[in-house]
Amino acid sequence: MVSIVGMDIRAIFGGNLRRFRKAAGLSQDALAVRMGVDRAHVSSMERGLQNVTLLTIWAASEALAIQPARLLE
Template sequence: MDIRVVFARNLKHYRQLRGLTQAALAAAMDVDRAHVSAMERGQQNVTLQTLQRVAAHLDVTPANLIEEHSEIE
């Protein structure tokens, strides 16, 4: 599976698990909500720095965001 799709699914899953909206996550990361939306649709090639920032704001490891999890749809 495309790593962007895996990241997108995991990002959305962990964001919702934390009870955050796209806007809230975007504000915490100091980016536009559209950027978070594009990441969640797999339309962004995120940098390693962005991966690390997202993970920190969601309180997960970067590996959690790029590993395929069969229970996450």
């Protein structure tokens, strides 16, 4: 399992995804539409249950109008 300072990278990504989504005033449904996925997938990512791909990170960053690296900080 990959970790950064003892925290699972999936949890880091998920927490950041949720934080930026809420800051943008988007529901999980709205973010899912922007990303071209379903709401359950967004929920699963936010809970740190998904091993996301680079393309998913890119789609999320585009949907949220942020740099991809911000999702992994």
